Amino acid sequence: MSGTPSIAVRTVNLDCPDAGAMARFYGGLLGWEPTYVEPDWVLMRDPGGGTGLSFQATGGYQRPTWPEEPDRQQKMIHLDLRVTPPGAETDEGYSDEDGQAALEHAVRLALSVGGTLAEPQGRADLRVVLDPAGHPLCLFLH
Numbered sequence: 001m002s003g004t005p006s007i008a009v010r011t012v013n014l015d016c017p018d019a020g021a022m023a024r025f026y027g028g029l030l031g032w033e034p035t036y037v038e039p040d041w042v043l044m045r046d047p048g049g050g051t052g053l054s055f056q057a058t059g060g061y062q063r064p065t066w067p068e069e070p071d072r073q074q075k076m077i078h079l080d081l082r083v084t085p086p087g088a089e090t091d092e093g094y095s096d097e098d099g100q101a102a103l104e105h106a107v108r109l110a111l112s113v114g115g116t117l118a119e120p121q122g123r124a125d126l127r128v129v130l131d132p133a134g135h136p137l138c139l140f141l142h
Contacts, residue, residue, distance in 0.1 A: 010052060014055050014131075016056070016135075018132065019056060019057045023044060026055075027113075028114075041057070042055045061133070064076070067118075067120070075135065080138045080140060082141075083103050085099060088102075099125070106127075125141040126139065
């Protein structure tokens, strides 16, 4: 073997109390289907070829506190999910009104599949939602 091997992020695994609930949430939000299921673990591949997600039920899981507080379980990871209005190709390809409408649609979708809107919210172009296991995720425009 010569040369340097290729190394790429293929999947991000999130610990949780219920892998199935997490798969239903992220599947509903992203439009993905599980590609492999075990009793306490679910794999979901990005159908577009990007980084996938997996969820592993972990005994003794402690939900992170959001916003973070001293001496409480801290988040270990959060996902940033970009929201783009229908038909928009670039950040400059849509109005602020269209961007806000798309962001609010994404929030409603996240809530409908089991997410919780976090408080407080700090930016107009970003919404923090908690997944069923309490991991914060950011729905953002830019």
